[in-house]
Amino acid sequence: MSVPVKRLLHAVWLAGACLVVAAPAAAGSARMLSPLEPGNHPEGIAAGRHGVIYVGNRRDDGEGYVSEVLAVARDGSVSTLAVLARLDRDDPGDDGVLGLATDRCGDVYAAVVAPGDAAHGVWRIARDGSRRTRLPGSERMTFPNALAFDRRGNLYVTDSFGGAIWRFAHRGKRAGAPWARHDLLAPAVDDPLGFPLPGANGLAFVPPNRLYAANTEKGLIARVPINRPDGSAGEPTLIAAGPALATVDGLAADPRGALHAAIPGHAIFGAAPLVRVDPATGAVAGIDPGEWGVFDVPLSLTVAPARRGMRLLVTNGDLPGIPPEARQPGVVAVDMHTFAAG
Numbered sequence: 001m002s003v004p005v006k007r008l009l010h011a012v013w014l015a016g017a018c019l020v021v022a023a024p025a026a027a028g029s030a031r032m033l034s035p036l037e038p039g040n041h042p043e044g045i046a047a048g049r050h051g052v053i054y055v056g057n058r059r060d061d062g063e064g065y066v067s068e069v070l071a072v073a074r075d076g077s078v079s080t081l082a083v084l085a086r087l088d089r090d091d092p093g094d095d096g097v098l099g100l101a102t103d104r105c106g107d108v109y110a111a112v113v114a115p116g117d118a119a120h121g122v123w124r125i126a127r128d129g130s131r132r133t134r135l136p137g138s139e140r141m142t143f144p145n146a147l148a149f150d151r152r153g154n155l156y157v158t159d160s161f162g163g164a165i166w167r168f169a170h171r172g173k174r175a176g177a178p179w180a181r182h183d184l185l186a187p188a189v190d191d192p193l194g195f196p197l198p199g200a201n202g203l204a205f206v207p208p209n210r211l212y213a214a215n216t217e218k219g220l221i222a223r224v225p226i227n228r229p230d231g232s233a234g235e236p237t238l239i240a241a242g243p244a245l246a247t248v249d250g251l252a253a254d255p256r257g258a259l260h261a262a263i264p265g266h267a268i269f270g271a272a273p274l275v276r277v278d279p280a281t282g283a284v285a286g287i288d289p290g291e292w293g294v295f296d297v298p299l300s301l302t303v304a305p306a307r308r309g310m311r312l313l314v315t316n317g318d319l320p321g322i323p324p325e326a327r328q329p330g331v332v333a334v335d336m337h338t339f340a341a342g
Helices: 003-014 291-293
Strands: 032-034 038-045 054-061 065-072 077-085 096-102 108-113 121-123 132-134 142-148 155-159 164-168 177-181 200-206 210-215 219-224 237-241 251-253 257-264 274-277 284-286 297-305 310-317 330-333
Touching: 038 108, 038 297, 038 310, 038 330, 054 096, 065 096, 065 108, 077 096, 077 108, 077 121, 077 132, 077 164, 096 155, 108 142, 121 142, 155 200, 164 200, 200 257, 210 251, 251 297, 257 297
Parallel strands: 038 096, 096 142, 142 200, 200 251
Antiparallel strands: 032 330, 038 054, 054 065, 065 077, 096 108, 108 121, 121 132, 142 155, 155 164, 164 177, 200 210, 210 219, 219 237, 251 257, 257 274, 274 284, 297 310, 310 330
């Protein structure tokens, strides 16, 4: 989620909306796996090798924001993989690290929004943090946000305020360029929520040749085929929309091709914090309401192996305006069976 979304939620909070906040811990199928101290703002998330979880984070150090990628080990210990930028807290355009993804080699890719700064763009970070390279062409993106790889190793990145998806060839061997541009990927013209929000945001690849993009401001999920053999973009089509997807942000696909999405404004709009979407029918199922209390602002998510099957790993964001004792930024683990029918 971008800073504009957080500001909207903050404004509603200050106006007196009933926003559900997280308890320090929660029992059941949704639990806080790796808490972070207040003042951290986790955003993107990706699963790496040997059970490592990577988290894109903005950390308030008292003078500004440190934009960084954290590595959460299997034992829950947290270390810094890379610091990518220092951000001015008063600059509304500096969102810092947003989406993350990992490639087959275990390297980490991070989308960074810092207009006018050398950090702006998409970065490849060695899995040990020793090297980082900005993908050529990514500095020209308006608002790089979520990332997803296809089977061939091509990287796709949503440009949220550019209304587009960009593609970068395997390992960034040549400059990236806009790959798909469409009204379903663009923000709304009239800002129906009264505040500019991102268009294309969360992104997921489903084999053999389908991309799915969440549009935050329009509350929808679109499908974009990858044409073969040239890899060009097919015509985007709408697969799901409605109140349950209001403010939809992060998107992930499970091994069966079902989509899972994070809804950061769930408490404001009376929706579930996480939903599962059937891409064939557009049916939306929410997480069991008994599990809502663990979430403040769910942002990004990824599917990862668990001892029994699969689980979702979700970044729980920190929202300015909520008393520190009532919020808990960090990573939440959610069992896949907690979604209700319908």
